[in-house]
Amino acid sequence: MSEDVFKALADPTRRTILDELAERDGQSLFEICSRLAMKHELALTRQAVSQHLAVLETAGLVVSRREGRYKFHDLNTQPLEQIVTRWLRPRAPESTP
């Protein structure tokens, strides 16, 4: 459902998480936590980030894979494509008549 995608993108912290995953795929929860703290001065608890990741995963924007006690997260940009084409009408060099 694209509803979940829009709701997931509504939060600035979640968008920053997507930025970080776009920069480097396959990060664990703790890696994302420290990156948010270091690079973005976002001092969130581990649970807060975990909940954000759950929202992103429900939206399909993040895919996770478990390996042992680690859980790695990957970015999935596929749900983004449909949300733009929703209002972008076929391009005409001039505006519509």
Added chain:
Amino acid sequence: MSEDVFKALADPTRRTILDELAERDGQSLFEICSRLAMKHELALTRQAVSQHLAVLETAGLVVSRREGRYKFHDLNTQPLEQIVTRWLRPRAPESTP
């Protein structure tokens, strides 16, 4: 600010308004109200729709022009383009190595 764009797109009613403006540009507040009621069974007050339009206008997704006692609203898809390219990395035929 793209922050406003994401917040504007977070609400399903606002997305429906964008749908209606994509279908027909230059609608007044009352036209949008009745369209939401007729086509989408969204029985909102005039003020509710007006507030939604204000949010969309702040985000730059809707541009309005006043003529007499009427205020016409037009869709502007330009702010949408940047929000996609934010995470869409350069395309490779296969997945990243």
Added chain:
DNA sequence: TTGATAGGCAAGTGACAACTTGCCTATCGT
């Protein structure tokens, strides 16, 4: 000028979402 129409401003309410706190489970190293 009066009434009707199109829209605006501001305070109040209810619901949801972000975040925290506290506790619990699972995997790895020694």
Added chain:
DNA sequence: ACGATAGGCAAGTTGTCACTTGCCTATCAA
């Protein structure tokens, strides 16, 4: 086995957002 590390679950709180209600301004028609 034991401690440490990586993560999960659930309840509570606070703030924000969507929506309503009530009143006010501006334009047009008669």
